[in-house]
Amino acid sequence: MLPDPPQSQPAISERELVIMLALLQALHAFAVDAMLPALGLISNELNVTDPNKRQLIIGMFLLGLGVGSLIPGSLADRYGRKTVLLVCVAGYVVLSLASALVTDIDVLIGMRFLLGIISSGLSVLPQAIIRDRFEGDRMARLQSMIAMIFLVVPMLAPSIGQAIMLFASWRWIFGAMGLVGVLMMVWAWKRLPETLHPEYRQTIRPATIARNMGEAVMTRSSIGYVLGSACMLGVGWGYIQSSQQLVAEHFGAGTLFPLIFGGMALAMATSNFANSRIVERFGARRVSHAALLTYLTISLVQYSLAQSGHQTLWQFVFVQTLSMMLMGFVGANFGSIALQPFARIAGAASSVQAFIRMVLASLIGWAVGQSYDQTAVPYSQALVLSGVLTLALVLFSEKGRLFRRLNKPGTTHPVAAP
Known part of the structure; x- marks a missing residue:
């Protein structure tokens, strides 16, 4: 384990903290x-015969993220956010580099699943x-x-991957993942403070963990938002997994695919920026409920176009872009609403919510x-x-009423100097 940085180091600013957490995610x-x-x-190099099997390189990594999410939150409630986060980044680096050496598709899929598990804290802990x-x-x-800020990476990543393959093998994409992971680990070690309040520190006992996670799951005002966000996120991940086949091949985008994806x-990043500007004025519930109803309307338009049999590339791209923008208004707001009741057990609650x-x-x-x-x-x-x-699901959590604003603007808590 890396030693703690010097105690004289100044506290991290809110801006740097936001940027760091975004890039870790x-x-x-x-x-x-x-x-x-x-x-x-x-798929070609590893002799894959099933055209949809390539999707498992993405899908099993995402499944690993979910399965692994139960672990880091409770550990972070006991040992602190920073230590557990650094271990997760180290695992990301090691397994990324190991994946570059794989020569069998099934081993690669398994490696990606493990990578998702060990790095799951990169999703859970920033929220905590x-x-x-x-x-x-x-x-x-x-x-x-x-x-x-997080969404800058999906804008650039497909083009970065394609650029790497202009000069080297696809295996070097895993090398780039490892290098970026090392840089983030050093930055977090030197600058990230410990934010867990000492009075909130939990014990590592199965009964305590089960009680905390059970509370998070059984809270009606929260669980509908967790399950609802899973539905929308799942469809988004389904699009990502099939996007290369759907956009590049079916609609014929070809080499334009990375630009379209970006x-x-x-x-989506623009919609998150817009949400950050309006959410404190109108409230997370009002904004996300309006976005959800609009998302459902846009989905019906996409279905109608697809059913017509004459949908063009640019029709699909336009409507899909609107859908993703609306997901941007929904995602962060659903997450904050779901986590709001759990100040004392934020790690465990974040873990079980991320798992689900x-x-x-x-x-x-x-x-x-x-x-x-x-x-x-x-x-x-x-x-x-x-x-x-x-x-x-949202109607279940809200007892049948939308657009309520139940909480006042948030307050802040001091952060311990690193």
């Missing part, structure tokens, strides 16, 4: 999106760190800012991706279904 986005242009080459310092709509605003990510969200999303994403049939119809059906289910 973005290590996962890089592990997914940089691989997309390489899936065809990997933000919850340590903020609450309510203020927390939603900061999560939107994190998401906005443009959609830019639009990511496992369900990965299974939904796998089903959506594997349903690809050389058309956009299965994906458009999944969009509509996710919108309907999410609306029902």
Whole structure:
């Protein structure tokens, strides 16, 4: 384990903290999106005969994120956020570099699953760190800012992956993942403070962990938002897994695919920026509920176009971009609403919520991706279904009423100097 940095180091600013947490989370986005242009080459080099099996390189990594999410939150409630986060980044580096040496597709898929498990804290712990310092709509605003910076990586990652393959093998994409991981580990070690309040420190006892996680799961005002976000995230992951086949091959985008994918990510980042500007004024519930209803409407438009049999590339791109922008308004707000009741057990609550969200999303994403049939119809059906289910789940948590604003603007808590 790395030693603590010097005690005289000044406390981290809010801006640097947001950027750091966003880029730590973005290590996962890089592990997914940089691989997309390489899936065809990997499939050919490793002699994969099933055209949809290549999707498992992405899908099993996402499933690993979900399965592993149960672990780091409770550990961080006991040992602190920083120590557990650094271990997760180290695991990301080691398994990324190991993946570059694999010569069998099944071993690579298994390695990606392990990579997801060991680096799952990169999704869980940034949320707990933000919850340590903020609450309510203020927390939603900061999560939107994190998401906005995070989405810079999906904009660039496919082009970076494609650029690497112009000069080297696809294996060097894994090398780039390892290098970026090392840089982030050094930055976090030197600058990230410990945000866990000493009075909130939990014991590592199965009964305590089970009680804390059970409380997070059984809270009605929270669980509908967790399950609803899993529905929408799962369809988004299904799109990512099948996007190379759907956009590049079915709609004929070809080499424009990385630019189109990056443009959609830019639009999603823009919506997160817009959310960060308005959420404290209007409230996370009002903004996310309006976005959800609009998302359902746009999904019906996408379904109608796909069913017509004459949908063009640019029709698909336009409507899909709108859908992703609306996901941007929903995601951060749902996350903050779901985590709001759990200040004392933010790590455990973040873990169990991430576990539910990511496992369900990965299974939904796998089903959506594997349903690809050389058309956009299965994906458009999944969009509509996710919108309907999410609306029902939100209504459950809200006891049938939308657009309420239940909490006041958030307050802050001091952060211990590193």
